[in-house]
Each structure stands twice: as C-alpha cells, then as structure tokens.
Amino acid sequence: MPDRPRILVATGPIDATADLVIDELNRRRVPLARIDVGAFPDSVTLSARLGTSGWIGEIDNGSRALRLEELRAVYWRRPSAYAAETAAPGPVREFASREARAGMGGVLYALPDVTWMNHPHAITACTKPAQLAAFARAGLLVPDTWIGNEPKDHGAFCAEGSAVSKTLGPIAYDGPDGYRVLFTGRVPHEHFGDVRAQATANHLQREIADKVAEYRVAAVGERLFISEAHTASPYLDIRALDPESVTYKPGTLPDSVQEAIRTVTREFGLLFAAWDLLRDAEGTVWALELNPAGQWAFTPDSDEIMRAIADHLEEAASQ
Known part of the structure; x- marks a missing residue:
C-alpha cells in the first residue's frame, strides 16, 4: 500500500458516519485524505494542470494534501455546498460558487480509474x-403515488383513500422561522384539492396504515x-x-x-x-x-457495514 493517500473522503466537518469508516481505514493503516471539497475556494486549494494522460496536481486543505494523479477511490459523503464566502456577496459570490463547483467537481469527475462511493452524478x-x-x-x-400541482387531481387522489404527503428531496430546510423538518404527514380533508397545491410539486402516496x-x-x-x-x-x-x-x-x-x-x-x-x-x-x-448517502450507524450490523465499505475503498486504493 502506498504511503501517500489514494483515498479521498469528501465530507463536511461533522460526519459521524464517515468518522467510523475513517477510523477503520486508519486501523488498517490505509492512507487517506479527508477534505471538504465544498470548502473550495475558501479554505481548500486546487492546483491542476492538464497532461497527456489527464489532470495532475493537488487538492490541499492546509493539513492534508492529495495528488490528483494518485487518487483511486472517493468516499463521497456530505461535503459542504460551494459557498465561496471570500467573494463579495450577491451576484459575484453566486458566480464564484458556480465556478468553484465546476472547477473542483469537473476536475475530480474527469480523473480516470477512480472508484466512487458514490459518484455525484449517480446521486x-x-x-x-x-x-x-x-x-x-x-x-x-x-x-399508489401521485406527483403534480393540479388541484383537481390532487383532490381526486386524496378522495380515493387515506393519503400522506412526503417531500421529494431532503426533509430539512431553513425557513423564515428557523430550521424545520417536514416529516410524512396525513393529508387532512380540508386540504383535498387545495389551490395552494399549484405552488410546487406535491408528492402524495396511499397510506399503508x-x-x-x-x-x-x-x-x-x-x-x-x-x-x-x-x-x-x-x-x-x-x-x-x-x-x-x-x-x-x-x-x-x-x-x-x-x-x-x-x-x-x-x-x-x-x-x-x-x-x-x-x-x-x-x-x-x-x-x-x-x-x-444514508445513515447506518444505528443498525445492529453497523460494524459489518463499516468494514464492507472500508473493504471496497481499500481494494480500490491498492490498484
């Protein structure tokens, strides 16, 4: 096994699930670099140059560096969003954030012979x-499932039997009154066909009671x-x-x-x-x-899952 890291663990500063896999790889003495790639360009640097066989260069977070040409496995967990906070707020920061995502992501995605768990495009x-x-x-x-914003069809689906409303994406968000979590909820009769359904995509399913x-x-x-x-x-x-x-x-x-x-x-x-x-x-x-990128540390098989993930990453890093 090479002494320099050939595994990138891409995740934010707090990720207890990634910590378990990192600890297991450390026990096996498998070199890795934990870098929050979403912190680029604020606290992470990228220097990549195109060669005849692809991109070469380095990603560095100040305490750990990884050579692009030596990367063989990426454990993509939950890196931060590309905030580009060093840029001026407003349109300049939005532009800098888009460019940061295109630069860091584009270079990483273009690297050959890399095993992804999981590739962001697949996610x-x-x-x-x-x-x-x-x-x-x-x-x-x-x-039985319905997705849409037509109030008439919303009401018709709910009238066929008890329906629950679910999010199509993450259940947590920052609202005007602070952090909120939208769990699955039963659609009350007074909301059947509500015109407010037009405001977004509604995801309804038949309740399994x-x-x-x-x-x-x-x-x-x-x-x-x-x-x-x-x-x-x-x-x-x-x-x-x-x-x-x-x-x-x-x-x-x-x-x-x-x-x-x-x-x-x-x-x-x-x-x-x-x-x-x-x-x-x-x-x-x-x-x-x-x-x-779901959680598993709370399950009875957590140790076996941790070892199985580490097995895949270690095997890829040894190639």
Missing part, C-alpha cells in the same frame, strides 16, 4: 420519481445488511419518533426483494445505498425510498 440522478419507477420495474411493490415493521437495508456492492425496526408507538413517519421508542434487530427479506434491491442499486450505478421498506399486517413488503 443526482437518483431522484424520488426515478427511484419509484425503478422499484416498480424491478418487481417491488410501491404505494397496517404497518408492523420497517426495514433499513444497507447495500454495499452486492452485500445486503438488513435491519428490522419495531415500535409500540403509533406513527406515520418513524423518523419523527423518540429514538428510544424504536428497537432494531437483524432482519430478513424475501429473496425476490433482496435481488430487486441489488438490481436497482446497480441500475443507479451506486456502490452504497440505504433503503427504507416496510411490511404490513398481511406480510406484504413495500419499497419506500433509497438514499445514496
């Missing part, structure tokens, strides 16, 4: 509508780590519950569901995906979503 392509369609093609059951268990599946390459969650508390969104009220244990899923999970994960070009599924009282398994 971007993994939208909720694309996920749900891929689930259905692979034979997974998906709750008789759920008895939820699953978090970590797919690492072809390996699946299945955890089953139970709670005695009534809920619509298990994420909104007190974590102390939820218990996790190793779980199992039908072979057909497991193979579909592998198929969809491969289809999106992902080496890692955190899946959410549930089982109803009749034993039917429903696929809800996948997250290319």
